[in-house]
Amino acid sequence: MASHKFIELVGGSFLFLRYVEKIIFRNLGYPAENADILSKIVTTPVVGDIIMNTLLATSLGKNMGKVSTRQTFSPEEPPDGYEEKLLAMWRRPGQFKANREDILAFPKTSKDPSPHYPKIKQPTIIVVGDKDPFRTISMGERLHRDLSNSMVLKLPNVGHMIPENHPEKVFDAIELLKTF
Numbered sequence: 781m782a783s784h785k786f787i788e789l790v791g792g793s794f795l796f797l798r799y800v801e802k803i804i805f806r807n808l809g810y811p812a813e814n815a816d817i818l819s820k821i822v823t824t825p826v827v828g829d830i831i832m833n834t835l836l837a838t839s840l841g842k843n844m845g846k847v848s849t850r851q852t853f854s855p856e857e858p859p860d861g862y863e864e865k866l867l868a869m870w871r872r873p874g875q876f877k878a879n880r881e882d883i884l885a886f887p888k889t890s891k892d893p894s895p896h897y898p899k900i901k902q903p904t905i906i907v908v909g910d911k912d913p914f915r916t917i918s919m920g921e922r923l924h925r926d927l928s929n930s931m932v933l934k935l936p937n938v939g940h941m942i943p944e945n946h947p948e949k950v951f952d953a954i955e956l957l958k959t960f
Contacts, residue, residue: 909938
């Protein structure tokens with residue numbers, strides 16, 4: 781099983797862990813998990829809806845999208861066409877707001893099941909980029925301490941968006957897991 785966030789595995793799979801043979805995690809954090817200002821604003825009743833349906837449709841909103849994308853991929857560059865896909869989402873206020881609500885919920889929803897992490901005995905590889913600006917290395921190391929049959933794979937000179945910029949590294953981790 782492969783997962784972007786540990787909570788994706790835990791939230792949807794604790795009941796099915798007996799059927800899971802091995803696990804790979806990558807990018808254990810959210811860029812805005814500490815409640816960035818944009819997430820707080822767009823999820824605020826009334827004010828958020830006004831901003832979602834006006835400001836984000838302007839050139840200022842597009843610029844905010846580009847800055848957000850660059851921060852997420854930093855220190856690497858986004859792949860060709862990624863900004864355009866993000867900006868298309870910004871023009872769908874409901875989808876963008878749902879994304880921001882997910883970001884704000886991440887800290888609590890990932891902490892709630894944490895007492896159960898040591899129950900996971902499956903071989904697990906935790907993949908992080910050593911240049912990730914979003915604390916995923918410390919999150920990965922903390923998760924590694926909780927999982928008795930795990931290892932942290934730190935990718936040199938790699939940022940946060942591993943599958944988008946380095947899909948071959950994900951496949952390498954899968955191959956490594958076969959020997960684990």
